Amino acid sequence: MFMDYRELAKIAVDKLKYSYVPYSRFHVAAALLTKENKVYFGVNIENAAYTPSNCAERTAFFKAVSEGEREFRAIAVAGCREEHLKTPAYLKECLEDFCPPCGVCRQVMREFCDPEEFDIILVRTPDDIKVMKLKELLPESFGPEYL
Numbered sequence: 747m748f749m750d751y752r753e754l755a756k757i758a759v760d761k762l763k764y765s766y767v768p769y770s771r772f773h774v775a776a777a778l779l780t781k782e783n784k785v786y787f788g789v790n791i792e793n794a795a796y797t798p799s800n801c802a803e804r805t806a807f808f809k810a811v812s813e814g815e816r817e818f819r820a821i822a823v824a825g826c827r828e829e830h831l832k833t834p835a836y837l838k839e840c841l842e843d844f845c846p847p848c849g850v851c852r853q854v855m856r857e858f859c860d861p862e863e864f865d866i867i868l869v870r871t872p873d874d875i876k877v878m879k880l881k882e883l884l885p886e887s888f889g890p891e892y893l
């Protein structure tokens with residue numbers, strides 16, 4: 747049996763504090779689960795020149811792929827504004843809303859994951875999650891098999 751998605755969601759929420767977001771002050775964290783039940787974390791990392799900034803989901807994917815991973819089951823994504831991180835309650839209840847992955851990150855997922863299988867776990871709180879298939883968030887997509 748693979749890791750419970752609520753557990754994965756909890757890990758993502760716990761990593762929000764590691765985001766480097768001096769410009770947007772919007773924290774995002776991702777927990778990427780491999781088919782062998784290993785978890786890679788990622789946060790968004792911003793830059794004074796803005797465009798070099800990297801999203802949490804891509805940080806997690808690039809960490810995993812650069813460690814030799816190619817098989818993924820799911821990714822949990824949580825996001826919240828900085829003021830919410832300041833209250834200890836955020837771990838339980840203070841994320842305002844689900845934080846869906848941006849289009850670029852969806853395309854990076856498409857490179858490595860089967861759109862009909864890969865689960866994207868949107869996290870509002872560790873107990874309030876919404877699980878969607880990559881195909882739902884990226885229909886009619888272009889992928890490696892076209893080339």
Ligand code: THU
Nearest residue numbers: 770772774790801802846847848
């Ligand atoms: N961000 C992510 O890390 N993932 C997403 O899917 C949406 C946006 C980051 C990028 C930027 O650092 C901040 O959130 C505000 O856009």
